[in-house]
Amino acid sequence: MSDDRQQKAFPVSWDQFHRDARALAWRLHGFGPFQGLICITRGGLVPAAIVARELGLRLIETVSIASYHDYKNQGETLVLKPIAQAVIEAAGEGGRGLLVIDDLVDTGSTARQVRAMLPNAHFATVYAKPLGRDVIDTFITEVSQDTWIYFPWDMGLSFQPPIRDGVA
Ligand SMILES: O=P(O)(O)OC[C@H]1O[C@H](OP(=O)(O)OP(=O)(O)O)[C@H](O)[C@@H]1O
Ligand SMILES: O=c1[nH]c(=O)c2nc[nH]c2[nH]1
Numbered sequence: 001m002s003d004d005r006q007q008k009a010f011p012v013s014w015d016q017f018h019r020d021a022r023a024l025a026w027r028l029h030g031f032g033p034f035q036g037l038i039c040i041t042r043g044g045l046v047p048a049a050i051v052a053r054e055l056g057l058r059l060i061e062t063v064s065i066a067s068y069h070d071y072k073n074q075g076e077t078l079v080l081k082p083i084a085q086a087v088i089e090a091a092g093e094g095g096r097g098l099l100v101i102d103d104l105v106d107t108g109s110t111a112r113q114v115r116a117m118l119p120n121a122h123f124a125t126v127y128a129k130p131l132g133r134d135v136i137d138t139f140i141t142e143v144s145q146d147t148w149i150y151f152p153w154d155m156g157l158s159f160q161p162p163i164r165d166g167v168a
């Protein structure tokens with residue numbers, strides 16, 4: 001969840017997300033070919049579908065991780081489902097040849113946890129914040145650490161009061 005440390009909002013529409021994920025696929029094309037794609041759920045599911053379509057990848061595995069962004073559990077992560085051993089064994093040493101996709105990197109805790117499982121895989125996110133940027137090999141757009149990214153699957157259309165009525 002967003003909290004008051006996040007002073008800036010960066011809302012992303014479906015259209016923009018599709019364009020940014022496709023731009024990521026263009027960039028990744030130069031680093032391939034990849035043998036398979038590991039998607040960090042849940043946020044990585046949407047960019048993974050777009051990138052897999054663009055790069056023709058059909059071997060797709062998930063690693064399920066929940067991270068906590070509240071004051072008490074800052075940086076903590078929980079692995080709910082690990083990467084299948086068969087997929088790790090099908091790849092090169094340390095996951096070489098695998099592509100790991102997530103929607104964003106923030107503190108870097110989630111990506112670091114997966115990096116420990118696949119040190120030689122190629123890590124990619126659509127968006128990145130400074131604290132986690134170094135864990136990622138390829139990303140498209142960087143936002144400041146105090147920005148909260150609002151993804152289209154977390155938002156809905158809502159009525160906006162006219163400007164002359166003021167903000168509540
Ligand atoms: O770099 P970090 O500080 O680890 O934060 C980034 C992670 O946080 C979000 O996932 P979240 O755990 O909220 O779950 P979700 O993907 O299921 O929405 C996001 O999708 C990244 O996976
Ligand atoms: O929707 C989200 N937006 C963010 O900026 C973020 N950072 C960590 N997890 C996040 N989830």
Ligand SMILES: [Mg+2]
Nearest residue numbers: 041042043044
């Ligand atoms: Mg996630």
